[in-house]
Amino acid sequence: MLELHHLRKTFHPGTPNEVRALRGVSLTIDEGSFVVVIGTNGSGKSTLLNSVAGTFLVDEGRIQLAGKDVTRWPEHRRAKHIGRVFQNPFTGSAPNLTIAENLALAARRGQSRGLGWALRRAELAQLRDQVREMGLGMEDRLSNVIGSLSGGQRQSLTLLMAGLQRPDLLLLDEHTAALDPKSADQVIRLTESLIRKHRLTTMMVTHSMQQAASLGDRLIMMVRGEMRYDFRGEAKRRLTPDAILAKFEEVRRIDQLDESAASLLRRRYV
Amino acid sequence: MTLLIGAVTMGLILSLLAMGVLVSFRILSFRDLTVDGSIALGGAVTAMLITSGVPPLVATLAAFASGAVAGSVTGVLATKLRINGLLAGILVMTALYSVNLRVMGKSNIPLMSHATVFTGVQRLAKSDDRWSLLVWQAPTQDAWVMLFVFAAIVAAAALLWTYFQTRHGLSMRATGDNPDMIRALGVDVGWMIVAGLALSNGLVALAGALLVQYQGFADVQMGIGMVVWGFASVIIGESLVRGKHVGLLIIGAIMGSVLFRLLVAIALRWGLNPNDLKLVTAIFVLAALVLPDLLTKFRPRAGKHTAEVPAHA
Numbered sequence: 327m328l329e330l331h332h333l334r335k336t337f338h339p340g341t342p343n344e345v346r347a348l349r350g351v352s353l354t355i356d357e358g359s360f361v362v363v364i365g366t367n368g369s370g371k372s373t374l375l376n377s378v379a380g381t382f383l384v385d386e387g388r389i390q391l392a393g394k395d396v397t398r399w400p401e402h403r404r405a406k407h408i409g410r411v412f413q414n415p416f417t418g419s420a421p422n423l424t425i426a427e428n429l430a431l432a433a434r435r436g437q438s439r440g441l442g443w444a445l446r447r448a449e450l451a452q453l454r455d456q457v458r459e460m461g462l463g464m465e466d467r468l469s470n471v472i473g474s475l476s477g478g479q480r481q482s483l484t485l486l487m488a489g490l491q492r493p494d495l496l497l498l499d500e501h502t503a504a505l506d507p508k509s510a511d512q513v514i515r516l517t518e519s520l521i522r523k524h525r526l527t528t529m530m531v532t533h534s535m536q537q538a539a540s541l542g543d544r545l546i547m548m549v550r551g552e553m554r555y556d557f558r559g560e561a562k563r564r565l566t567p568d569a570i571l572a573k574f575e576e577v578r579r580i581d582q583l584d585e586s587a588a589s590l591l592r593r594r595y596v
Numbered sequence: 597m598t599l600l601i602g603a604v605t606m607g608l609i610l611s612l613l614a615m616g617v618l619v620s621f622r623i624l625s626f627r628d629l630t631v632d633g634s635i636a637l638g639g640a641v642t643a644m645l646i647t648s649g650v651p652p653l654v655a656t657l658a659a660f661a662s663g664a665v666a667g668s669v670t671g672v673l674a675t676k677l678r679i680n681g682l683l684a685g686i687l688v689m690t691a692l693y694s695v696n697l698r699v700m701g702k703s704n705i706p707l708m709s710h711a712t713v714f715t716g717v718q719r720l721a722k723s724d725d726r727w728s729l730l731v732w733q734a735p736t737q738d739a740w741v742m743l744f745v746f747a748a749i750v751a752a753a754a755l756l757w758t759y760f761q762t763r764h765g766l767s768m769r770a771t772g773d774n775p776d777m778i779r780a781l782g783v784d785v786g787w788m789i790v791a792g793l794a795l796s797n798g799l800v801a802l803a804g805a806l807l808v809q810y811q812g813f814a815d816v817q818m819g820i821g822m823v824v825w826g827f828a829s830v831i832i833g834e835s836l837v838r839g840k841h842v843g844l845l846i847i848g849a850i851m852g853s854v855l856f857r858l859l860v861a862i863a864l865r866w867g868l869n870p871n872d873l874k875l876v877t878a879i880f881v882l883a884a885l886v887l888p889d890l891l892t893k894f895r896p897r898a899g900k901h902t903a904e905v906p907a908h909a
Contacts, residue, residue, distance in 0.1 A: 379780070405782035412776075420773035422840050423766070430763075431770055436782035439763040471840065487781075 328355040328378065328495055328527065333387035335377055347373040348384070349551035355495075355544075360521055360528040364538050364570065365548030366577075371531045374548065375499050378529065380404040392494040406436025409488030409526075411481065411501040418484030421473035425464060425483065428472055429453045432487030453490075460486055460516065478509025482516055489520045496521065498530040502537070514541070535567035545570075549577050597732035599861055605742045607857030608749045609806045610825065614833065614849040615756060616663075616799035617826030622845060623760075624772040624792040629685030629823055630670045631800050633692025634663040636819035638801025640696040643705040643814030652713045656805040663801020664794040666692060671790030689819075696816050703816045705808075712809035717744040745806070752799070753846050759795075760842045768792050769842065800826075821874040824881055829853035831884040 335348040347370045355361055365371040377384050378391075380401035389397045392407050412418050419428045430444050433453065450468070458465040462482055464475075472480060481501060488496060498517065502510035514537060521528050532538055538545060545562050547555040547570075555573060557565055613635060620628035638659035645655035666688060673684035697703065721727075721736035728734075759765040770778040771788040779785050800822075808814040833852025837844040864870060 400784070402779050402782050402784045405780055408780075410780045412780075417774070417776050418780075420770045420777055422773045423770060427766055427770075431766060431778065431781055434763060434781075439767045439783065441759075441762045441764055444761055444763045444766040 327357050327390075327392070328353075328529075329388075329390035330354070330374075330378070331388040331390070333374070333377060333389070334385045335373055335382070336385055347551050348377065348387075350387075351548075351551070351553055353546070353553065355527060355529065357527055358525045359544055360526075360542040361530070361544045361546060362538050362542040363529060363531045363546050363548060364533075364535075366574070368550075369548040370551040371548045372499060373551075375497050375529060375531055378495070379408060379410060379497055407494040408497055409435070409491075409493035409495070410497045411484050411488055411499070413500040413503050415477035415480040415484070415504055418487070419472045419480055422471055424469050424471055425457070425475075426450060426453065426468040428483065429457070429468075429487060429490065433490045435491045435493075437491075456486060456490070457483075462512075476509070478505050478512060481505060481509070481513050485513065485516050485520060489524055489526070492524050492526070494527065496526045496528040498528065498532075500531050500533060503533055517541075535570050538570055539565050539567045547573060547577070549581070597729070597734040598738065599865065600732075600858075601734050601738045601742050603857045603861035604854055605738070605745050605810065607854030608742070608745045608850070609810055610803055610857065611749055611829070611850040611853035612752060612799050612803035612806065613822060613826045614829035614853040615753065615846060616796045616803065617823065618830050618833075618845060618849045619756075619792055619796040619799065621827065621830060622772075623769055623842070624789060624796075626674070626681055626772070626789060626793065627685070628667070628670060628793055628796060629682060630666055630688045630692070630793070630797055631685075631823035631826055632819040632821070633689035633696070634666045634797040634800045634819075635804035635807070635822045636696050636814075636816060637666055637692050637699070638663050638804030639808035639814040639818055640699040640705075640804075640816070641801070642805040643707055643808050644699050644701070646707060646710050646712065646809075647705060652711060652715070652809065656713055656802065656809070659801045659805035660798040663804075664798035666801070667793035667795070667797030668790050670797070671786075671793040674793075675786035675789050692819075693816065700814060700816060705814045706812065707808060707814070708812045713806070714741050714744065714809060717741055741810070745810075748806075749850060752802070753850060756799075757843050757846055764791075821877065824874070824877050825856065827881050828877055828884070829856050831881065832856055835884075 330351060330353045333348045333351045337343070337345040337347055351370070351374060363371045363374065376382065378389060380396070380399055383398065387397070388395060391404070396404050410418070420431070426445055430449065430453070433449065454465050454468060457468070460482060462479060464479065464483070472483070475483070485501070502513050505513060518541065520526065528542070530542065543562060544556070544558040545565060546553055554577060613631070617631060620626045641662045642655045642659045645658055646652055670684050670688045673679045673687065674681045679687070717740050718737045720740045723735070723737060725736035726733045727736040727739045760769060767778060767783050768788055768791065771783065771785055771792070775785045804818070807818070829852040830849050831852070832855055833848030833850070834845070836851050836855070837848035860873065863876070868876065
């Protein structure tokens with residue numbers, strides 16, 4: 327379970343580039359829930375995900391994960407509880423190490439790394455079975471370096487790596503955005519089966535209305551660093567891509583109104 | 597022949613320097629300039645300990661430890677205090693110059709009259725014994741020393757390779773390859789870099805320790821330009837083995853170091869002014885770093901040209 331209490335984050339405070347990326351976000355994600363996060367550019371959805379992952383510390387608020395207060399934990403310490411797949415397929419794996427070496431590293435996520443042999447034969451066989459289950463034909467190429475794989479294959483592998491040690495929370499940050507449609511489909515199918523198989527608690531940021539409508543059991547829409555909409559249960563199931571687009575349009579109109587109203591007031595009183 | 601054996605022995609000793617530079621430069625992708633200071637530190641510590649009666653082997657291992665400490669300082673400056681890596685190395689290198697003078701007490705310590713790690717090996721033959729191969733001859737003692745150094749380097753290389761097969765060593769390789777990835781898998785990248793620089797400079801200091809015992813003196817200036825020699829060895833080694841496998845990289849570094857010393861010996865024999873050696877080495881490293889890029893830039897490539905055509909054309 328993940329609990330976020332009044333998260334605030336401002337980038338470059340006190341400069342002309344000041345961005346108030348999170349303006350008091352509170353959210354509780356139940357065990358086993360799959361939450362899709364959408365929003366316009368700069369709405370704070372990636373900031374939200376990164377603040378949970380620990381890429382930076384929040385200015386205010388509290389983050390509770392798996393019963394622990396992780397608000398001040400550095401990123402690598404939170405990794406014990408969090409599996410991640412990034413937007414850039416190159417971020418999730420080490421290109422000059424082999425597939426087997428990458429998997430072995432991921433299999434010990436968050437555990438101590440002593441002077442034991444990294445690739446034991448028994449472990450290797452187990453990893454090979456997991457890769458075979460994925461059905462991408464990579465099980466016979468475990469000693470190839472990752473750099474020789476395509477973006478889609480690397481992303482599939484990163485997904486597998488994130489799930490090797492069942493994480494308390496899976497974070498997916500637009501993880502299909504940089505892929506061609508066919509690979510994106512494949513990665514999405516893998517995502518679904520991984521989440522179902524391990525009953526993973528998941529937060530997924532996406533730009534695809536299709537994915538937002540069809541995946542997950544809850545949908546959150548971020549606007550200007552705040553959570554504007556929260557659809558769950560039946561309301562989430564009824565959402566179509568068009569309905570979500572309509573919500574975006576509605577948000578745009580309200581914000582425009584805010585802008586024009588503000589300038590009207592400014593003209594009158596300032 | 598004596599010249600050849602001398603050059604190979606020197607190359608083998610300095611292959612520890614090359615392995616050290618390999619760890620920071622290639623494995624961690626960290627351009628560490630501490631090396632100039634830590635090789636002299638290793639030499640200084642060894643010379644000081646040997647002249648004060650410590651067994652040579654202990655003195656040599658102490659040199660490794662001193663280098664590891666120096667590397668850790670650079671690592672902490674770079675990762676915990678967030679100083680630019682190059683600058684952190686320069687700061688520690690500069691500070692080490694004074695430290696080395698303090699350790700030695702003077703700028704030069706002769707070791708000729710003291711027992712070193714090589715003494716026992718040299719006793720295997722009398723000082724006037726000659727060892728001959730076909731038409732060449734060389735002092736047998738020198739040949740034994742070369743074999744001993746070779747065995748020691750093989751052992752060090754095997755240990756280094758083994759380390760990189762462990763979980764810790766694999767995490768270190770991943771740290772250099774993709775820090776974002778390994779951080780997301782729960783490794784503290786900062787401390788991993790500190791550990792890597794400790795290992796790297798420990799190896800470098802070990803090279804310094806063997807070097808002073810081999811040449812029979814320690815000099816506070818002995819480190820100047822050593823990091824560039826290390827780069828040169830690593831780069832030559834990479835072109836020799838052509839592979840990214842860590843075992844190949846280590847073997848390449850050793851071969852590169854030996855070949856580099858042979859080239860230097862030949863160049864000096866042909867009349868290269870020793871004063872110009874560092875300039876020539878620097879130009880060589882520059883060329884090795886820049887040429888591959890230049891070559892690909894000037895080679896006509898079909899793919900690149902089509903990419904430059906605007907979409908509507």
